[in-house]
Amino acid sequence: xxxDGSLHGPGWGSLPWTGDFVDxxxxxxxxxxFRTRVxxxxxxxxxxxxxxxEEPHVWGTITEKNxxxxxxxxxxxxxxxxxxxxxxxxxxxxTLGSIWELSLPKPYGEGGVPVLGCNIPGLKxxxxxxxxxxxxxxxxxxxxxxxxxxxxxxxxYHRDGQxxxxxxxxxxxxxxxxxxxxxxxxxxxxxxxxHGTPLAESLNPEEQEHPEDNWVWSPQGAxxxxxxLRWGEVEFV
Numbered sequence: 001x002x003x004d005g006s007l008h009g010p011g012w013g014s015l016p017w018t019g020d021f022v023d024x025x026x027x028x029x030x031x032x033x034f035r036t037r038v039x040x041x042x043x044x045x046x047x048x049x050x051x052x053x054e055e056p057h058v059w060g061t062i063t064e065k066n067x068x069x070x071x072x073x074x075x076x077x078x079x080x081x082x083x084x085x086x087x088x089x090x091x092x093x094x095t096l097g098s099i100w101e102l103s104l105p106k107p108y109g110e111g112g113v114p115v116l117g118c119n120i121p122g123l124k125x126x127x128x129x130x131x132x133x134x135x136x137x138x139x140x141x142x143x144x145x146x147x148x149x150x151x152x153x154x155x156x157y158h159r160d161g162q163x164x165x166x167x168x169x170x171x172x173x174x175x176x177x178x179x180x181x182x183x184x185x186x187x188x189x190x191x192x193x194x195h196g197t198p199l200a201e202s203l204n205p206e207e208q209e210h211p212e213d214n215w216v217w218s219p220q221g222a223x224x225x226x227x228x229l230r231w232g233e234v235e236f237v
Contacts, residue, residue: 003146005128007039007050012146015039015050018217021177026219034142036177036215042236044164046124046148051075053177055142059134059189060095066117068203069093069100070178070212071195075145078231080172081158081165085228088172089118089157095143097127103157107226108204120153136184165236174220174231179213 002009018038023030034054041048053075062072069092070076080088085107092100101119106112125147131140151163165171181192193211210223218232 005126021215024214032215056139076176122150124148172231173234175217177215
């Protein structure tokens with residue numbers, strides 16, 4: 001697999017696309033403004049994810065590792081290897097390639113407290129921009145992300161430590177795209193609402209206002225990604 005940020009190199013071409021992402025609620029009237037879709041693959045070392053996102057204005061601001069990445073436009077991966085809705089992994093990346101990794105012993109709504117910065121050794125990620133980053137003077141095609149997650153780092157999220165998976169195993173997985181509206185001020189992009197606007201100190205989505213769009217692979221039925229039993233199912237073949 002070529003991990004240059006694009007999904008056109010060797011290895012990616014033979015993998016099928018998911019369906020286009022939908023609104024997190026599943027409401028057909030809230031059809032996403034821009035297309036998002038994903039490819040998945042695996043071998044003896046890694047779980048591979050490649051995401052392609054249409055975006056006429058590619059911008060990003062966060063450069064710090066393990067910052068709260070969803071305050072930028074971002075792409076997110078959620079994985080619950082043993083499908084029990086507990087002890088699951090989350091990965092987020094923005095257009096600048098900055099990443100945030102965390103996990104939860106149980107969902108926020110059940111009293112879960114996130115474990116921040118639980119970075120998986122050997123994880124690889126790369127972003128490619130089809131256009132110009134942080135330049136409002138033109139329109140872009142979009143951006144893409146490739147991620148290779150080592151099985152060794154996912155073992156602790158499976159009650160039996162069963163990694164790599166066996167053919168026929170099923171894991172709970174979902175993908176999310178957070179998309180903020182923006183305005184151009186002094187030749188630069190400004191998020192609406194702007195950075196610095198007070199948000200709830202808790203990362204619990206039930207305590208947040210949601211002025212952003214949330215587009216997902218498998219709809220949650222609520223503006224809340226932390227309902228792991230509602231994630232999609234990935235069967236390894």
